[in-house]
Amino acid sequence: MNKTGTSDLKYLFNPRSIAVIGASRTPGKIGHDLLKNIVEYGFKGEIYPINPVADEILGYKAYPSIKHVPGEVDVAIIVVPVDKVTSVARECGEKGVKFLVVITSGFGEVGNVEAEEELLKIAREYNMRILGPNIFGYTYTPVRLNATFGPRDVLEGPIAFISQSGALGIALMGWTIMEEIGLSAIVSVGNMIDLDVVDISKYLAEDLNTRVITIYLEGLKPNTGFKFIEEMKKVTKKKPVIVIKAGRTTKGMVAVASHTGSLAGTDHLYNAAFKQAGIIRAYTIEEMFDYARLFATQSIPRGDRTLIITNGGGVGVIATDVAEETNVPLLSPSSDLISKLRETMPWFGSPKNPVDLTGQAGVDNYVKALKIAFESKEVDNIVLLYCRTAILDPRDLAKAVAELYNDYRDTGKPIVAGFVGGLDVREAISILNRSGIPAYPSPERAVSSLSKLLEYRSYLLKNK
């Protein structure tokens, strides 16, 4: 694991110069596509393509070897065939490279453990750190660095994503773009022969551009479980960490073993470890990013009493069910609060919790009810629900709520939205998300996500 302290990862995430060893002029080749991403995503540092025959690639002067590069090199990204990796690594060592990002596969994941050991030995000898091997690269958006061969236009935002699976990680890069999920970092950790999930998490815990860390985890190296808990405890004191752990079941563990060669371990051990470390567990990919979306914008609330505001009884009932099942305490409003809320709705509405503004609710009804909720000392968290009605265009509602939220953002009172309907509802959800209000296409996902914020809150309270 970490030998020299994570502050040393500064130049991995903020490199002044990057070499791509195995850079290629041929589109479709990893050595081309990765370099292209670095160039086109807008990295501002020095870029050195390394290629034995090319003079220039993608407008950058190419060098026959790392040794020929004139300046210092912070990061060397290695995409040469597996049998060339160690010799290239040694050259990097001699050059004084700080980080080796080894894309190349064919190491431990196919039983080639010797090559891994030799690579690690070289790295230790020259005091280099290794990310990988068998990875798709990494991204750090604050410095416009996309050193992956995945999709280029990663959106900037406060969510960091660490992936132990390459294919899934790349696929999710595209997915986050489509879903408008903003990321600070994407780190493919692959075989983790040196830098591992914990090292990266520790660095990101200190990173000002990251608010929440998400991890796709298949397994830890043998005998690192205790250290994992101890180190991740420190991380979760600073930032929420959401993990999806694959290989939960017996068959899943076998599948993991044949995938990355990790030990998936018994699932209940992981569960206990996550709990102890204050890690939030997600069970599906969608859940992980649902939760992250909320943590990315909402602060830890003062309390857990939650008010649901809706225009439809049905979604109110669904939200109530999920709230009870996920331990989100629904506020019993005082008679004072009830009488205030009653003024926001027609006579057949319900001022209790869920507050049902009825299908006749317009923007005004919602705005009035939300103001009361934001201003009430009884209410710690707000769940805003909407069912598409002919009366109220969801985009109008979203805009009004976003505007209102500007006045109340400083209260730090979490709000989460669940809007149900068609295309215009999808647009409304997007408006809300862009305004910093986590919004989902169902009441279930909104409430589940909020429940994780409250779970994290209660962990922090117990582990001050």
Add this chain to the structure above:
Amino acid sequence: MNKTGTSDLKYLFNPRSIAVIGASRTPGKIGHDLLKNIVEYGFKGEIYPINPVADEILGYKAYPSIKHVPGEVDVAIIVVPVDKVTSVARECGEKGVKFLVVITSGFGEVGNVEAEEELLKIAREYNMRILGPNIFGYTYTPVRLNATFGPRDVLEGPIAFISQSGALGIALMGWTIMEEIGLSAIVSVGNMIDLDVVDISKYLAEDLNTRVITIYLEGLKPNTGFKFIEEMKKVTKKKPVIVIKAGRTTKGMVAVASHTGSLAGTDHLYNAAFKQAGIIRAYTIEEMFDYARLFATQSIPRGDRTLIITNGGGVGVIATDVAEETNVPLLSPSSDLISKLRETMPWFGSPKNPVDLTGQAGVDNYVKALKIAFESKEVDNIVLLYCRTAILDPRDLAKAVAELYNDYRDTGKPIVAGFVGGLDVREAISILNRSGIPAYPSPERAVSSLSKLLEYRSYLLKNK
């Protein structure tokens, strides 16, 4: 409950003529928007707007009362204010109307039980059946009937949806359009003073245009639980039924009571009832339509042995986990099958289950593996997974799979797809769904949906 047998519902779903009592010329009014949907969605029968002052509405001659209508009226849709409903209903009885579809609210759901009882008495007197009151209408796409004030362009397909919640039902109409979910019928049942969930389900069980019935249920009328089980047993022998039951928790039940006035009942009673009746339970809206999408196209398989084919280890592991958790038995391929599958992949792939074609897989690898799976007698069900890679455009894969499927559709071997990635993956998912292959944006949702088909299969086997 049902007094005269459900075959009598024929003219509700296939009316020769419809009157809209309370039809209006003013856009935005329910009496206008509902009539407009009937007209514009393309209903071919007679349409009679009823309005005391208008001569003509939306190009149709209007009549001052139902009594003035020249021809027979199968269905009268009532949108007049609550205090006028009973007198209008009596006129309908005298006219010989067969079905009253009572949109109007302000009945039992706000405590006005007397009005409900009177309305029901009139219906019994004249041998009319009632849908509602307090509903948004109903849709039956095979005859291009959209008698709702919800979205107009409902897509045709084999999924029927019955909703006890009005607002949620309307919102989900829009959602199904966006998600390209094809529907045969949408029925808002509201207060169910006469026709209820069971009556509608029984009719749809016989309906040739419906393959699967989905129900949003809040609760049953008191003392109808036993009958519900007995009648729904008959329905599920013919068609799969998927129910999302709201009001699962104590607080959720209280919310139901204040919403529709139904008794939500103890959740474990419902669970037992559903199990006995062969009803598949969904826990979220998304799940319900995920499952329905699969039942809409896939047949009951011969067996339950399932093969996963993937290009990414990570999604393979996730799928394996979900398979084990949801009782989807993963096939242990014979050595013969393994050696066949090995020919479809690079040397570092895995021919075991999950079959990992690796990130280097192209269309050819998938097509070869799929052919083997379709032709193998060991394989009963196929789970097709894909992670976005630079090598393989998901749309190309989707088109190739759709074409291949044409040759194997008749095998009746279920196939389900989980594709992970960005916008082009979303397009690929859409291509697959249009080709009759249920496809989802995650491995979890694909496998969970398949598990419900196997659950239904095993229910049918035990209840022959």
